[in-house]
Amino acid sequence: MTALPAVPPPADLLTALGLSTGVPLLLRGEDEQRELGRRLALLLPPGSLVFLEGELGAGKTTLAQGLAVGLGFSGLVSSPTYALMHGYPTPQGTLLHADAYRTRHVQELYEMDLERLISEARLSLIEWGEAFYDDFPAALLLRLSHLDGQPETRQLLRAR
Ligand SMILES: Nc1ncnc2c1ncn2[C@@H]1O[C@H](COP(=O)(O)OP(=O)(O)O)[C@@H](O)[C@H]1O
Numbered sequence: 001m002t003a004l005p006a007v008p009p010p011a012d013l014l015t016a017l018g019l020s021t022g023v024p025l026l027l028r029g030e031d032e033q034r035e036l037g038r039r040l041a042l043l044l045p046p047g048s049l050v051f052l053e054g055e056l057g058a059g060k061t062t063l064a065q066g067l068a069v070g071l072g073f074s075g076l077v078s079s080p081t082y083a084l085m086h087g088y089p090t091p092q093g094t095l096l097h098a099d100a101y102r103t104r105h106v107q108e109l110y111e112m113d114l115e116r117l118i119s120e121a122r123l124s125l126i127e128w129g130e131a132f133y134d135d136f137p138a139a140l141l142l143r144l145s146h147l148d149g150q151p152e153t154r155q156l157l158r159a160r
């Protein structure tokens, strides 16, 4: 297959947001989580892909909501688990939100024309997308997690 990844935003812009590779960022409360998403969306060029990792409750959907707000979309963004893929019409173009968790074979999403959808979208987010990491080397990978004893905080790590 031939993935056509968008160029990622310059490292210094990501660093200014607190998103240096391998340096964990603490987000205190869902408002901070959303705000980080909003500011990140402003940096991402059209056709960008972001992989989201994190256990249930780690803040993936909250971050996605913030990214949507950054693209000017004020509607509700929900977990895509049961739909596999959601497309939100933002003023800047489509926000694609996919969940590969229930995808038995990588091929299933490719058969849904994943590459074209990504390249034509303003921004694509894929949860549980490990099987696609190698195919989209330019995509950001954000790893969200809970912190022991700190229910009001989440950790965000840009793994690449
Ligand atoms: N940075 C954060 N600090 C504290 N709570 C957060 C943070 N981000 C999200 N939350 C809260 O955690 C819960 C789960 O968030 P959600 O985005 O639905 O997680 P996921 O999609 O990963 O399952 C929500 O109640 C949300 O408000």
Ligand SMILES: [Mg+2]
Binding pocket: 060, 061, 062, 078, 079, 080
């Ligand atoms: Mg979710």
